[in-house]
């Protein structure tokens with residue numbers, strides 16, 4: 001507990017309640033000091049002023065080194081700091097710069113310094129400088145300063161002791177020269193009696209131990225964290241965990257460096273802005289009021305559910321409360337201090353948590369109180385940033401035991417033994433912080449802003465998440481909420497961030513929440529999320545690692561319970577990373593018997609890493625037209641599954657599967673069918689807009705059918721788009737895709753399309769997201785989990801090593817090339833010209849074809865239809881020109897495909913037309929394999945489909961007549 005009672009500047013003492021007591025005391029102290037000062041004679045006062053003048057200039061220079069800091073005036077100790085600097089210079093001048101021989105000065109300084117500390121006197125300048133820097137830059141941080149003071153003193157003692165033992169332990173009465181050449185008087189006093197008692201080598205060991213102890217005190221490293229610190233240091237050195245590393249702002253992120261660069265970018269320099277507010281912080285009420293309306297609207301609609309997900313620091317000591325909780329009444333008598341407490345979830349929060357449970361979000365009731373742990377500043381009087389050391393870091397999570405490898409005997413894939421990837425393929429991330437200096441700076445800036453605008457409110461605590469921290473503000477009775485919300489622009493200004501979001505109130509609390517980006521963001525790695533208690537609690541194969549919420553709790557979600565998800569966000573906001581985390585989660589947790597996937601990746605780059613994994617039932621589909629057909633296949637698959645459910649009398653595929661496994665679902669007599677369970681089917685579309693451009697009506701129809709019915713059939717859709725406009729995410733699609741994940745959008749309109757409310761446009765990008773699971777109205781802010789390309793590669797390699805993909809041939813049926821060729825007939829030349837014209841001009845107009853090719857309307861229309869059938873242009877849009885889907889760069893391949901040339905050898909990226917052909921060839925190949933091999937779960941479905949054509953195999957009990 002700090003002993004000094006800081007005084008306040010009159011300007012900052014406008015608060016009337018809350019800190020009233022303190023203000024009064026500090027004023028008295030200040031007045032008393034002024035009175036004493038006045039009693040000194042003029043020359044003393046002049047010397048003092050001169051000293052303080054120099055001290056201020058020196059301190060100013062020190063405060064500008066590195067990140068600019070501005071400690072409050074009333075707590076500065078520049079005079080003492082200057083004294084230490086001068087002392088350091090004097091000792092350095094003699095011990096370092098060889099001024100020893102110069103007259104009495106050198107002799108005097110050397111005999112005092114070396115006489116006292118021996119060899120250690122050479123280290124005194126940096127030690128004194130460290131002390132000075134702390135006093136200049138962080139004078140208010142009493143706890144840390146005391147710790148550093150003790151550490152430096154111990155280091156000096158140990159250093160003198162070591163020098164003295166190394167110098168042969170001369171006695172205290174030895175000649176002065178001998179003392180100077182060893183540990184000085186200090187070293188002698190310390191080691192001579194000890195050496196007599198326990199021998200010189202043992203004394204050396206004690207001194208070395210003291211030196212190490214002093215380093216631990218200086219670096220605030222508890223014993224148990226030493227291995228972790230070493231590990232972190234090593235990883236940082238190797239570039240594995242980039243925490244604390246710095247790189248130029250706005251560094252373009254590429255490849256596997258993404259996770260590192262992510263940490264660097266920060267626009268927030270809170271302390272700097274504090275100074276500006278002091279200098280220029282006039283009352284900006286007019287501007288503030290203008291902001292109030294916008295803020296109020298925002299506040300009404302965006303309030304985040306924070307009570308949902310539990311913290312995963314399973315090893316947070318249960319006695320945290322005892323260790324850190326101090327009696328509030330006792331604190332009021334002395335100086336109020338920051339008190340980390342543990343908040344219990346409110347009733348409202350518990351109810352919301354129950355809703356979340358129902359949609360399959362990870363939650364761990366017994367850990368609730370840990371999740372709610374937040375830094376409690378309820379007795380913080382807005383005085384200064386407080387000592388970091390008063391609140392210990394979030395206890396480093398003891399590594400949870402590795403997830404035991406699960407090995408399964410697969411049925412659907414031909415009785416192979418399949419082992420899921422080991423959890424250490426996804427390495428752990430750096431430990432998260434519960435509090436950092438950046439948070440303290442923001443608390444000080446917020447307090448300062450409230451003071452400046454004379455708002456009677458206090459910052460009572462904060463919860464730190466990986467990207468943002470939510471600061472809690474409580475109002476004195478009689479203060480309007482609008483007084484704080486109206487300050488949103490001023491708060492942004494004070495913390496130098498345009499991304500400030502105000503929640504009023506925080507759901508379930510009588511407090512205003514202010515979410516401010518962390519200057520020191522943290523990365524959330526998928527491995528940690530998947531190893532969290534929430535993820536371990538269930539073996540459900542459709543559970544994915546989502547990320548971390550604002551309170552630092554791990555968020556996992558069950559895709560089967562969503563049951564369909566829309567993922568949207570501007571380009572670069574983190575969609576694809578999310579999709580990667582999702583697929584990797586599935587590969588980590590589910591066998592191909594449990595989950596099969598259809599991946600649609602019109603961008604052709606995002607999902608290629610997964611090509612060939614046995615969970616795929618068809619090669620990754622890159623052709624939008626084929627994707628539309630694949631969706632139709634999904635509808636058919638759904639119908640088949642429904643038929644089975646109906647025939648066997650089950651409501652959900654899980655029940656059906658259970659019955660199959662228990663041998664309770666038996667085919668009727670005479671049927672040759674071998675009963676096998678159905679895997680979940682996850683259909684992932686990485687860019688919905690591309691599909692909607694090609695066949696809007698078909699795609700919408702399929703999606704709507706699937707989303708309306710597929711839940712019970714175990715079929716789930718994940719639709720991602722960077723264009724969340726109403727023509728892509730139509731009203732019908734929206735109505736049927738209940739769960740949403742919004743990454744940063746480029747406009748508030750886009751945010752409304754995804755979430756039905758604003759908010760996403762204020763997100764920070766790089767995985768910062770609003771998650772709105774089914775059944776909730778208030779989105780939860782999360783930082784998405786991150787998985788690197790090499791991690792994905794390792795997982796995919798493992799999975800592919802277990803089992804080869806066996807693709808189905810009927811997901812995207814063959815395009816009938818022969819017929820197409822017949823279609824073209826004698827018009828090939830004209831068609832080639834038309835293609836060239838349309839692609840080079842990027843203008844799909846029939847009348848242009850008429851004019852340029854000199855053909856009649858009917859011919860031009862036919863050419864246009866041919867172009868559409870080959871994916872060169874989009875569908876007709878009435879009188880408007882059609883969208884051109886092929887880029888000029890791809891023209892040669894498209895023309896070659898039309899001519900029927902073989903373009904596979906050395907051809908670059910396949911065109912839409914080519915891709916279709918190539919994919920079909922693949923499909924046939926795998927189809928042939930399948931026919932020869934035993935039937936899998938999907939083939940049961942095929943049996944029914946085919947049954948209509950093959951009377952012999954039609955089961956009597958198949959009521960659908962397939």
Ligand SMILES: Nc1ncnc2c1ncn2[C@@H]1O[C@H](COP(=O)(O)OP(=O)(O)OP(=O)(O)O)[C@@H](O)[C@H]1O
Nearest residue numbers: 253258571572573574575576577766767784785786
């Ligand atoms: N969860 C995350 N944690 C850390 N950084 C992330 C995260 N997600 C994304 N990023 C960063 O943001 C960059 C862009 O992410 P991503 O490629 O997923 O965006 P996108 O929205 O899919 O963009 P596009 O639509 O262009 O593919 C990544 O390269 C990465 O550096």
